[in-house]
Amino acid sequence: MKSKEKKLxxxxxxxxxxxxxxxxxxLLMDSYDKGLDEMDFLEQRIERLRFLVExxxxxxxxxxxxxxxxxxxxxxxxxxxxxxxxxxxxxxxxRQAVEEAQVVPRSxxxxxxxxxxxxILVTQEMDxxxxxxxxxxxxxxxxxxxxxxxxxxFSINRNRRQYIGSIMVTxxxxxx
Amino acid sequence: MNLGIPLLExxxxxxxxxxxxxxFPLGRHNEILKRIDASLLLYDNSLIxxxxxxxxxxxxNEDEQYADAMARVARQLLPMTDGKKHVLLLLPTADFxxxxxxxxxxxxxxxxxxxxxxxxxLIPAYDENLLLAVNATNPExxxxxxxxxxxxxxxxxxxxxxxxxxxxxxxxxxxxxADDETDKTLLINDEEGSNISFLQVSGVAxxxxxxxxxxxxxxxxxxxxxxxxINQLKGEAVKTMSSxxxxxxxxxxxxxxxxxCFHPAGAIKEEKQISLAKKSKVGMAVTACLxxxxxxxxxxxxxxxxxxxxxxxxxxxxxIEPRRMRAxxxxxxxxxxxxxxxxxxxxxxxxxxxxxxxQGALSxxxxxxxVVDISGSTDDPAYLVELLAQREEFYNVAQSTNTRGxxxxxxxxxxxxxxxxxxxxxxxxxxxxxx
Numbered sequence: 001m002k003s004k005e006k007k008l009x010x011x012x013x014x015x016x017x018x019x020x021x022x023x024x025x026x027l028l029m030d031s032y033d034k035g036l037d038e039m040d041f042l043e044q045r046i047e048r049l050r051f052l053v054e055x056x057x058x059x060x061x062x063x064x065x066x067x068x069x070x071x072x073x074x075x076x077x078x079x080x081x082x083x084x085x086x087x088x089x090x091x092x093x094x095r096q097a098v099e100e101a102q103v104v105p106r107s108x109x110x111x112x113x114x115x116x117x118x119x120i121l122v123t124q125e126m127d128x129x130x131x132x133x134x135x136x137x138x139x140x141x142x143x144x145x146x147x148x149x150x151x152x153x154f155s156i157n158r159n160r161r162q163y164i165g166s167i168m169v170t171x172x173x174x175x176x
Numbered sequence: 177m178n179l180g181i182p183l184l185e186x187x188x189x190x191x192x193x194x195x196x197x198x199x200f201p202l203g204r205h206n207e208i209l210k211r212i213d214a215s216l217l218l219y220d221n222s223l224i225x226x227x228x229x230x231x232x233x234x235x236x237n238e239d240e241q242y243a244d245a246m247a248r249v250a251r252q253l254l255p256m257t258d259g260k261k262h263v264l265l266l267l268p269t270a271d272f273x274x275x276x277x278x279x280x281x282x283x284x285x286x287x288x289x290x291x292x293x294x295x296x297x298l299i300p301a302y303d304e305n306l307l308l309a310v311n312a313t314n315p316e317x318x319x320x321x322x323x324x325x326x327x328x329x330x331x332x333x334x335x336x337x338x339x340x341x342x343x344x345x346x347x348x349x350x351x352x353x354a355d356d357e358t359d360k361t362l363l364i365n366d367e368e369g370s371n372i373s374f375l376q377v378s379g380v381a382x383x384x385x386x387x388x389x390x391x392x393x394x395x396x397x398x399x400x401x402x403x404x405x406i407n408q409l410k411g412e413a414v415k416t417m418s419s420x421x422x423x424x425x426x427x428x429x430x431x432x433x434x435x436x437c438f439h440p441a442g443a444i445k446e447e448k449q450i451s452l453a454k455k456s457k458v459g460m461a462v463t464a465c466l467x468x469x470x471x472x473x474x475x476x477x478x479x480x481x482x483x484x485x486x487x488x489x490x491x492x493x494x495x496i497e498p499r500r501m502r503a504x505x506x507x508x509x510x511x512x513x514x515x516x517x518x519x520x521x522x523x524x525x526x527x528x529x530x531x532x533x534x535q536g537a538l539s540x541x542x543x544x545x546x547v548v549d550i551s552g553s554t555d556d557p558a559y560l561v562e563l564l565a566q567r568e569e570f571y572n573v574a575q576s577t578n579t580r581g582x583x584x585x586x587x588x589x590x591x592x593x594x595x596x597x598x599x600x601x602x603x604x605x606x607x608x609x610x611x
Binding site for chain 2: 042
């Protein structure tokens, strides 16, 4: 091998070393750091899953409770997909409570329909006159009504021995 | 284009290489010597296998050179069945030229270089190139010389007989015990035919080497001078080897004295190849170590990742059912959340709570999404506010209208603690609103 060739090989070796130091080693370090991050991620995930194994008996109970809750909630729901029919059902439910609590209705407004994800909300407003003794009864009937009527707004003003008031109730129906 | 070359020429690669080489100890061709597995000794035209004591006389055939005849006899002494033998050839001491040296305060390497440079003036009788062997660890001693061409001829002749001639050494040195590390002085008298060689050896360094022809000793002057010289040499033991029988009694493979071994060019070439192979192995091992060191963290990470992935699979297997249930719970919450989380204002309970405080003073009540407005008449509305504010189910209790009639009429606004329509509306926004 000639001297010049040896020198060229030496120079190539130096350039190779420079490339290794400047490019390869940073890439390797980056790859090493990524490996550490991945390990960290896996360790955390394993830790969470191990905790889940310990929690498994409680999760079984929790799931059973939730199913029972959902079963109870199903009674709260007005059935039907037509919003007008649901509005009618809400109004009927309200009238039933009104009758049972001996509330004197003065007017019913037209039901208002709103929709949130998965649900139709029907709001019914009514003006009424009520005896003082029937107020709590009326509210209790609404509270226990099935399907359920949620009292959104309620106001009463004393007028001698009676109260004049208005109420807004909301009923829920599931969309498909 | 030849722009790079002038710059390269300025880089002193050779000097750097020589500098680096000087950092390593002087080579003594130890690799070749280690492989020696037979020693042959020449005495009076007979070649002796020192390990067995067997011998054959060397009788050159017609047109056969002496080296070839010797190699042929060597082949007879060394069985082919043992594979290629690596031989130490012990030649008569008188076959080696000797010079004395005295070079104070010089390194071993420099002594050797100085002797090589002076070879022509030291031994003017020889025109051909000479090989040098010297123990230069001491400032003074004896340097031995051997004809390079003769060594190479012997190597070639032995090679033709499939014998590897590793080294050539004066036979007198066969008397040294290479394992003896003491510096005891030994006198060796090596006689053969008309030649007498007398050596004084300390440890493995030849201090004096005197050679004389017996015919010269017939003259009184020479004989007297020889006696004087010999008597000056002191030693702890004297060994005289003057017959074939003396050399046959060695019965072992002679250990080479590396300082006084002469290596033919072919042997040195093999030494270089062995050394290169060894260096290559070391280089490969170092490279493998470096690569290992470089990749060890990655391999470690990779193994750990594999372990973690295996562990993840295991715990995932264990949690299939809990995760399914969790998902089921989540789905139910997602599906029924809008209904279940709808704030329940419990208006009846609010009225009962207010009545406990107001004691029939309430004339109007209004509740709208958790905000309660009440009005009525009392002697001390501020006191009412205080009482209501103390109850857990209310917060933000404040008078909402001016008091009238000397403070008898009041208006109070408060919020229910148990309801949060704002959060609910954010979580379940109304997406469309109809009639």
